[in-house]
Amino acid sequence: MDRLDAMQLFVRVAELGSFSAVAQQMDIARSVVTRQVAALENHLGVKLMARSTRRLALTAGGAAYLEKCRVILTLVETAESDVAEERQxxxxxxxxxxxxxxxxxxxxxxxxxxxxxxxxxxxxxxxxxxxxxxxxxxxxxxxxxxxxxxxxxxxxxxxxxHMVVVAAPDYLARHGTPRHPADLIHHECLGYTAATNHNWQFRIDGKLESFPVRSRISTNNGDVLVDAATLSLGITCQPEFIAAGHLADGRVRIILAEFPLPELxxxxxxxxxxxxxxxxxxxxxxxxxxxxx
The missing domain is CATH 3.40.190.10 (Periplasmic binding protein-like II)
Structure with missing residues (x-):
């Protein structure tokens, strides 16, 4: 048994809670993993893990040994990496x-x-x-x-x-251009479903404030929302890197630029x-x- 290899496998099993998951992740046979951990237990003379058909659980000795293994393996990797760094x-x-x-x-x-x-x-x-x-x-x-x-x-x-609020020139010509974030409640906004609420945040006089918006169309994909904005379906708030191409060719333009949004x-x-x-x-x-x- 290579003790360091066995310790590394033990740490992986403890983190993933499964011999099979470790074997799959490392592309080795499950029997290799179980044999190494068993050899480590025999060497130490203590049970590190309580096994059942459904789950693995660390024993008290296993939990204490796990933390020491992490320290030792980190020191080994640090030493090896320091040598490698010398070669740059x-x-x-x-x-x-x-x-x-x-x-x-x-x-x-x-x-x-x-x-x-x-x-x-x-x-x-x-x-x-x-x-x-x-x-x-x-x-x-x-x-x-x-x-x-x-x-x-x-x-x-x-x-x-940086985040930007954009809309198509045609949409703004037909519905008017919001002059303040509070005006957004009167407009059709295109919502990002991964957001935690239906408010958009802006900095007003240096303070972050939330403003409610209403969305008929929403999705978890920013590209779709910018495409929807180019079709005059509403106003969307997106990272600048997503809107950049549409801004460059004039299909949408930035509005409310004087009210900064939180950065990403x-x-x-x-x-x-x-x-x-x-x-x-x-x-x-x-x-x-x-x-x-």
Missing amino acids: TPRGAIRISLPLRYGLKRLAPLLLEFAQRYPEVSLEMDYSDRRANLIEEGIDLAIRITSRLEPGNVARRIATE GVYAILPGNRYIPHRVRVLMDWLAKQIAR
Whole structure:
């Protein structure tokens, strides 16, 4: 038994709560996982996990050993990474979760450039707007765009995106142009269903205020809402990177520009308070630098 390998497998099983899930994630046989954890228990002379047909649960000794394993494995990875950093050559695999539209539009070219620059790094990119569980899915880094992080997120802000309110010139000609956010209640607004309420927020005299809006059309996709705005179906509030093409060709224009909306942060999310591998830190620094240029 390689003790460090067994400790790593034990930590994975404890985090995922399943021998099968660990085996699938690491592409090894389930029997290898169970055998390694059993060998570790035999070596220690204690039961680390209570097994049943339905679930796994750590024993008191297992819970204490888990925390010590995490410390030891972090120290080992730190030592190895420090040696690797001396060579200044990032290497190894990075699994990264990316938002669909922003990922394809802004990040994909940068990631491909990164892959060219660092040929010893392999990238596995998942483009989706779902919120992946980083630990359960073995993801090293996730990029998320939000105005508010979830509790417990370990994150670094790498960029900022601005929100804009847009409408088609034809819609404004027929229904009038709102002069103040309070006027939006008299207009047809195109709502984003992922929002927590039906209010849009603006800064009025430096203070953030909420204004109710009504929506006949709503969806969880910003591109559809901007397309709806170009058809004069209403007014929508979207990140500037989604509306940019329609703004450039004049199909929509910005309104209420004198009333700023809350900014969106572009965050690099990490899987808990683990040591950040050198290759992941290099990628985060690369993305932050390239987005800002």
